[in-house]
Amino acid sequence: xxxxxxxxxxxxxxxxxxxxxxxxxxxxxxxxxxxxxxxxxxxxxxxxxxxxxxxxxxxxxxxxxxxxxxxxxxxxxxxxxxxxxxxxxxxxxxxxxxxxxxxxxxxxxxxxxxxxxxxxxxxxxxxxxxxxxxxxxxxxxxxxxxxxxxxxxxxxxxxxxxxxxxxxxxxxxxxxxxxxxxxxxxxxxxxxxxxxxxxxxxxxxxxxxxxxxxxxxxxxxxxxxxxxxxxxxxxxxxxxxxxxxxxxxxxxxxxxxxxxxxxxxxxxxxxxxxxxxxxxxxxxxxxxxxxxxxxxxxxxxxxxxxxxxxxxxxxxxxxxxxxxxxxxxxxxxxxxxxxxxxxxxxxxxxxxxxxxxx
Amino acid sequence: xxxxxxxxxxxxxxxxxxxxxxxxxxxxxxxxxxxxxxxxxxxxxxxxxxxxxxxxxxxxxxxxxxxxxxxxxxxxxxxxxxxxxxxxxxxxxxxxxxxxxxxxxxxxxxxxxxxxxxxxxxxxxxxxxxxxxxxxxxxxxxxxxxxxxxxxxxxxxxxxxxxxxxxxxxxxxxxxxxxxxxxxxxxxxxxxxxxxxxxxxxxxxxxxxxxxxxxxxxxxxxxxxxxxxxxxxxxxxxxxxxxxxxxxxxxxxxxxxxxxxxxxxxxxxxxxxxxxxxxxxxxxxxxxxxxxxxxxxxxxxxxxxxxxxxxxxxxxxxxxxxxxxxxxxxxxxxxxxxxxxxxxxxxxxxxxxxxxxxxxxxxxxxxxxxxxxxxxxxxxxxxxxxxxxxxxxxxxxxxxxxxxxxxxxxxxxxxxx
Numbered sequence: 196x197x198x199x200x201x202x203x204x205x206x207x208x209x210x211x212x213x214x215x216x217x218x219x220x221x222x223x224x225x226x227x228x229x230x231x232x233x234x235x236x237x238x239x240x241x242x243x244x245x246x247x248x249x250x251x252x253x254x255x256x257x258x259x260x261x262x263x264x265x266x267x268x269x270x271x272x273x274x275x276x277x278x279x280x281x282x283x284x285x286x287x288x289x290x291x292x293x294x295x296x297x298x299x300x301x302x303x304x305x306x307x308x309x310x311x312x313x314x315x316x317x318x319x320x321x322x323x324x325x326x327x328x329x330x331x332x333x334x335x336x337x338x339x340x341x342x343x344x345x346x347x348x349x350x351x352x353x354x355x356x357x358x359x360x361x362x363x364x365x366x367x368x369x370x371x372x373x374x375x376x377x378x379x380x381x382x383x384x385x386x387x388x389x390x391x392x393x394x395x396x397x398x399x400x401x402x403x404x405x406x407x408x409x410x411x412x413x414x415x416x417x418x419x420x421x422x423x424x425x426x427x428x429x430x431x432x433x434x435x436x437x438x439x440x441x442x443x444x445x446x447x448x449x450x451x452x453x454x455x456x457x458x459x460x461x462x463x464x465x466x467x468x469x470x471x472x473x474x475x476x477x478x479x480x481x482x483x484x485x486x487x488x489x490x491x492x493x494x495x496x497x498x499x500x501x502x503x504x505x506x507x508x509x510x511x512x513x514x515x516x517x518x519x520x521x522x523x524x525x526x527x528x529x530x531x532x533x534x535x536x537x538x539x540x541x542x543x544x545x546x547x548x549x550x551x552x553x
Numbered sequence: 554x555x556x557x558x559x560x561x562x563x564x565x566x567x568x569x570x571x572x573x574x575x576x577x578x579x580x581x582x583x584x585x586x587x588x589x590x591x592x593x594x595x596x597x598x599x600x601x602x603x604x605x606x607x608x609x610x611x612x613x614x615x616x617x618x619x620x621x622x623x624x625x626x627x628x629x630x631x632x633x634x635x636x637x638x639x640x641x642x643x644x645x646x647x648x649x650x651x652x653x654x655x656x657x658x659x660x661x662x663x664x665x666x667x668x669x670x671x672x673x674x675x676x677x678x679x680x681x682x683x684x685x686x687x688x689x690x691x692x693x694x695x696x697x698x699x700x701x702x703x704x705x706x707x708x709x710x711x712x713x714x715x716x717x718x719x720x721x722x723x724x725x726x727x728x729x730x731x732x733x734x735x736x737x738x739x740x741x742x743x744x745x746x747x748x749x750x751x752x753x754x755x756x757x758x759x760x761x762x763x764x765x766x767x768x769x770x771x772x773x774x775x776x777x778x779x780x781x782x783x784x785x786x787x788x789x790x791x792x793x794x795x796x797x798x799x800x801x802x803x804x805x806x807x808x809x810x811x812x813x814x815x816x817x818x819x820x821x822x823x824x825x826x827x828x829x830x831x832x833x834x835x836x837x838x839x840x841x842x843x844x845x846x847x848x849x850x851x852x853x854x855x856x857x858x859x860x861x862x863x864x865x866x867x868x869x870x871x872x873x874x875x876x877x878x879x880x881x882x883x884x885x886x887x888x889x890x891x892x893x894x895x896x897x898x899x900x901x902x903x904x905x906x907x908x909x910x911x912x913x914x915x916x917x918x919x920x921x922x923x924x925x926x927x928x929x930x931x932x933x934x935x936x937x938x939x940x941x942x943x944x945x946x947x948x949x950x951x952x953x954x955x956x957x958x959x960x961x962x963x964x965x966x967x968x969x970x
Contacts, residue, residue: 208647210713215784216943217647217712262633263607265640266648276713278648296629299618303610316617323620350679 207269207279209233209248220248222269222279224288231256231269231288233277249275258289260296263303328451329444329485336444341387341407344443348389348407355395355411363394365414370394376423377410377430380497384408388437392430400518402429404436406443419518424507428494428543432508435493441486491539495546506547509540595938596892601931603641605924611637612920628659642931644711645942652708652715691733695725698777706781714947720780728772736762767801768794778883784945792882800874804867811863819860826856855912862908869904873897880934888939895933903929 204221211218219236232247239245251271259268266278267285279285286297302308363370374392381390388408400415410433420426436442495505516536615630632655639651675686699720706718743758771794778790873895880893907922936942 210647212713213947214943215712215714215945259636260633262636262640263611264603265637268650296633299614299629299633303614306610309610309613312617313613316613316620320620347678 203284204234205279205281205284206236207233207277207281210276210278212274212276218248220277222277222281222284224253225250229253253288256289258285258292260293261286261300262296263300328448332444332447332451335447336440339440339443344440345389345407347443348405348409351405352393352409352411360395360397360411360413362396363414364396365394365417369417373412373417373426376426379501380427380430380434383497383500384434384438390434390437400515402433404433404442406446408434408437410434410437415518416515419514420511421514422507424498424501424503425511425514427501427503428498428505428508428511431494431497432490434497435490436486438493439486439489441483441490444486445483487539488542491542492546495543499550504547505543505550507543509543509547512536512543513540595936595941597645597936597938597942599931599934599936600643601641601928602643603637603924603928605921608637608924609920625659628655628662631655631658638927639709641927644936647712650710652710653704691730694729694733695722698725698729702777702780711783712943712945714784714945717782718777718780719782720776724776724780728769728776732765732769764798767798770794771797774879778879783885784947786886786945789884789887790879790882791884792878796878797875800871800878804871804874807870808864808867811867815860815863818863819856822856822860855915858908858912862905865908866901866905869901870897872904873900876900876930890937892935892937893933894935895930900926900929 204223207220207222209218209220220233221236223232223234224230225232229252231249231251231253233249234245234247249271255272257270259270261267261282266280267282269277269279269285271277302312377390377392384390390408391410393409393411394417395411395413397413397415400413400419402410402412402416404410410430412429416429417426420429491508494508498505498507513536611633615626615633618626619630632651632653635651635653639649642649672686672690675682699718699722702718702720706716709716739758739761743755771792774792775790778788781788874897877893877895877897880891884890903926907926910918911922
């Protein structure tokens, strides 16, 4: 094959690295194949003996990696560069240069491989986000000392006033009674969390757990609950979040997703960043469904341990939903994937049935 | 001395004789005059050669290998992407080249990840830590700007000559960090004043911000552009904040109707997405959705992108106007200027179509969008020079680490040429 003949020339442009004047050249290997010679493409001057413009041992030439549609560069030891579009010529002379990127170029040239890799990447990304990331986050959260998490909780508690949550107006007697119940629940927790109950005045009937085991009930919620069992059901759910360190986990999750996102959209620009950023919060909520279920299960166990039926959980959250219908079954929850109240109540009744059979 | 009146006389006479000729040439129309200038000057338009299907394959392989290597390949991916885009742009028969190497970029990315983690931890630890982190960030900003600009410049070349950036950190401090401190000081003053006077400082701050920011942006542009070199040849920037102010004013007016448009648009689109999800959930294969909860929220991403299309349109217009503004007052040496013929409305329309295509293809047409934007931007640019473009000489410079560039990427720092 004449093509593999080392004496076949490739056309190129020589840039001396000192000025921006390009010189058209022909690239040729010496007879022994060990030196790269550059000959001017201009007609030879009969008055002067023919000499190559440059002459370098092949080992002193550094070729760039192959990339579709981009000229190949041969960097010479003196800082000058030869550019050529004859990729095959370069590949034959320097077969061992940039092996990794040569492999990548091979992949890029094959549609089946490209599409196969794309599908594999999408599957891997979904699996990583769905299972890999939560697993990693749980391991990281386990390593955060409780003392640090308690500090985070105390700081958030101080900020509650700024979110329109004033001091509670509940009668002192009722507060004392509920605190005593709550203290009983705390004994089932592993050592570490502060496990403190707080009451706050707020518009909405709600309860939530802060990092470090601070649990907040709003006055509206306390007034709404019919009996101690329903209080224990809701408090148990929140302590389930405390026990699983769910708040800390979701904070770590939001941080790591933010990092992933900023890395992923590096070359897609602002617009994609905005879109990704806003769907971040929905992405986070996707992980919370599992956490809600785990917290519900913890609440059922707490109710049983305190001698109540898990059915109290069902009546408590149904009462909550009646008080604020829009909040628990908003259509957007389809996408935000909070578990539906009906499903949760049904799960509680199933747990209650199982308990009574025992 | 030797300049006797008699010696000057003939040339003055000649000039007096020529003057009417010149005047009549001007009066008969500017054609003659501009023809003369045109014949002396070389107008060289940038060409863009890339085919989007080539880039599509590079893009997919980049994404796939990045995911499969848990992000490590992203440094190699960046190099291949940049090399491809630089290598498609041709000026006067020669392509541009990107010199960045994967390993420094990987190091820069690791440092950036460390900084992001530090920031996120500080954000959890309370306001004092957030304040300290912000202060550290503002103090580091000038250094970051200089390093990012230097890395980008030094890793770009044309015809074997590299670009370079020689701005000093102290100069960057004046235009990037100092105004933040001044602005913060004025804000503090407004907060500390007694309540009866509270309205006035707020108005004052708003006035300073709206008038001062375009001028500040112009000074930042001047700092960045005028410290760039190509070989030994210096760039210069003579743009004014006044023109930029007018641009921002027009864009501000444009954004009011665009934002009004996006509110109902978003409501309609979200409703459609929920209906789509419900339809999918009722489908035989809905167990897939239940096991992979992440799929549902991901459906929202194109909805959000579609809803933000009016803003995207405005952004395209702003970027187009800003680019034209920047280049019309940029010189390379005194004799080379840049005639950027980009039509801002065309760029805005391009952005709009790109957004639609990306959203409806679930991201798969991103390479197509990037390539057509790059083509439009490159081919609008005409380099105007008196001499052919092969008269530049090289300069001396050192290689630069990639940390500034990576952090700059994250913050969307606009420090390139």
